[in-house]
Amino acid sequence: MKKILLLLLVTCSTALTFAQKSEYDIKKDIRYYPDSEYENDAYKAKQCVLDIYYPANKKNFATIVWFHGGGITSGSKEIPEGLKDKGYCIIGVGYRLSPNVKAPAYIEDSAAAVAWAFKNIKQYGGDPDKIFVSGHSAGGYLALMVGLDKKYLAKHNIDANKIAGLIPLSPHCITHFTVRKENGIDEKQPVIDEYAPLYYVRADAPPLLLITGDRELEMLGRYEENAYMMRMMKIAGHKDTTLLELQGYGHIMTYPAYPLVVKEVKRVLDKE
Secondary structure, three states, X not given: OHHHHHHHHHHHHHHHHHHHHOOEEEEEEEEOOOHHHHOOOHHHHHHOXXXXXXXXXXXXXXXXXXXXXXXXXXXXXXXXXXXXXXXXXEEEEOOOOOOOOOOOHHHHHHHHHHHHHHHHHHHHOEEEEEEEEEEEOHHHHHHHHHHHOOHHHHOOOOOHHHOOEEEEEOOOOOOOHHHHHHOOOOOOOOOOOOOOHHHHOOOOOOOEEEEEEOOOOOOOOHHHHHHHHHHHHHHHOOOOEEEEEEOOOOOOOXXXXXXXXXXXXXXXXXXX
16 A cells, blocks of 8 residues: 555656646747848857747746856856756857857857847746846856946847846856956966956946855855955945855855755845
8 A cells, every 4th residue: 555655656746747847848049149140150150049948837937047157168058957947937048159259259149148038038928027147157257247247238228237136156257267368368367357247346236146166166266256246346335245155065066056046036036
């Protein structure tokens, strides 16, 4: 009898999980630039596309635009498993990589993808007032650049302050080392210029949650960069900047960070 009951529980649990997953749709390789910009540019046509994973039977849901990591030299668009099935839409963005292009091309790609979300999410059932921007490592850097340097979204007639929240995971807050390398600067030489999120600290930015690995295990002082970002945002007058350090985790800290991303989305939405 116990074995039968256990079998029923496992079967029901599996069926419930399948039912939950079947409530989401996914569309792949959507172009986020106008079609004319892909003509005679095979690399852009390959890279500048996105996947959208969204609740099929829900309206006015929140969206997380996600940028993959890889040092701006590698990686590809992804829908992180840790963000799936939480009631939110996830948009995984592909963007051009160095050395095929140089800054600011990949930042412009990131802004174009976020702009696409603002302009198109409603047709999938989402709320354009509930768009969050996140990513890991290089992706976190791109999220910060798009959210803090307002000129990139302004090119698409969108105010960066319309972003509901910025949630970068282990991002560079100084100028990214790949950008520095493109200009002949060593990765251990810190720079804060127009390609540094720190250059754009401001009081009126969207809510900001910075998440890093353990300061003793992180890459190249990454925790300290984020700590400085937090401090300067607060000095600038920003009222909603938080820094979380994941003890015991190095730079690859996405697994324990995903639940924190989901929690932050809920926190911001609950404030409305």
